[in-house]
Amino acid sequence: MRHLNAFYIFNTVAHSSSYSQAASRLNITHGAVSKQIATLEDYLQQKLFVKRGRKMCLTKEGAILASYTNQAFDYLSSAVTRLEQEKQQCLNISCEPTLSMRWLMPRLTDFQDKFNTEIRLSTAGGNVDLASAGLSMAIRRNDFTVNSNYNIIDLGDEWVGPVLSPEYWRQIEGNLMYATLIHSDTRLNAWADWFREADVARPTPSKQRSFGHFYFSIQAAIDSLGTVVGSYPLIMDEVKRGNLIAPYGFIKSGYRYVLLTKNHCLEERETQFVNWLVEQFSFCSPDLNYRPA
Template sequence: MSDIHRKRSLPPLAALPAFEAAARHQSFSRAAEELNLTHGAVSRAVAQIEERLGIQLFVRRNRRVWLTTAGERLLRATGSALDDLEHAVEDIHRHDGNSPILTVSCEPSLAMRWLMPRLGAFREAYPDLNIDLRMAGGAVDLLSDGCDVAIRRADYGISDHYITTHLWSEYAGPVCDPECWETILDRNLSNARWLHTRTRPEAWDDWKRTSASQATPASEQYFDHFFFALQAAVNRLGTAIGPLPLVADDLRDGRLIAPLGMVATGYDYVLITLDAPKRDPRIAVFFDWLMTTAREMGMPPKAR
């Protein structure tokens, strides 16, 4: 006889994650903390399952709980089922190459000063692929954040679970308004107000160490974000450490100059993905476009 119309006698599915966490920890309180629920919500979820099955899953005594034999059996099945679901969702997310959207996480300064001004050209070249740009910095969790790729300055530890692909090396040096350099500063960096940023507080010290400069500031000013310090330099408020590619357009258009040149900072920008970029046609297109655009701009190759 066909079982197509057989009704499944399953416990409430929405309650299973609470049971699994409580059973794994053998504690309703710890399960509640993990799932960001109340103790009562976990207790009610477990009670719903027990009522549906007509059997106890936990022995409750003196505010402690232990799994019964039936509870141990259900934990094995529930844990396996939840793991399978998690793996399936991850696999779908990894390989949804037919989606018309590529979600990109990018550091805010790089996004605003380099990537966003070029996305119009990307759209013209690839009208069927839309870039959903998310501005974020620091540690990456692609699956939790719902992102396909991330672009980061590799100045922190990146999990071995990810593939990191080199984009370009970072070079940096003092940048300022060209007229300001010739007149107000008299071509002397020690006459300048040095612009600092709290997101990269060591930028000037790192440049001095790398370039062996003995210059000292005439005065100093601090900004909360790197983007603001660079914009302040454009607006003739002082001299900032300007890294490539963040100041590439300003140097090209003459808004800023780098009178002392650029030196390698020792950091690279990387593309962070779950798998090799070529496995997903959307990521492959985006990666190739990034590299082509960087080469056309004359971005320096990987520093040795």
């Protein structure tokens, strides 16, 4: 294909605020970027960018082309990732940090033993660019708008409820009104949402304690520093061990856990992981008749 390098540079500029920013990303000069864009515009006989202030903005024709070049280079990146995985027999999976540490990692040995496939796990939450991150799939809570180019595989409802240590439950004499409410910066509305949905009166004033990450909030509850609204997969093992109890049970949060994959036919290893993950999540619904001992 003629001018493939120019198309690649165009795609980078289309996702940058200026030629200078694109040049920095590509590690080439501003002049080299301008020259390649001019070459492409001459080849296509179309104006692709227009300058507005300090920004280079796509024209209507440029926007149409960008939608296709973005897909094309995403597919190319996906192909390279798949070739690397074929060589290394591995899958690159992204998962939300606390879900990774509290739920997925303790179970990965089961998958690796069954299918002889290495899982390379990275942690992140929210939106994700699978292609640019070199990822096969991403496990997420669906609290953001998902890229329309991805397949969404449903894993199940998120169930939430206040959890605390048995010792702390005794300290507050089984009364939430005396409890310290633990918050996480990553789930700021967890308590407000739970009080509303569970139709439970909120203590006023209530004692508060905050942590920067959900993982620390759960650990604080285990250490009897208060009570936190826990998501069931993240605390289910600690409940089963008796380190945490859920005296108010669990309710649906309104969110779901999902697996995001690229929009292509899954290879055998990917299919094996999807099926295994769906099976594992099938055990992540709480016993609605649960009552702490």
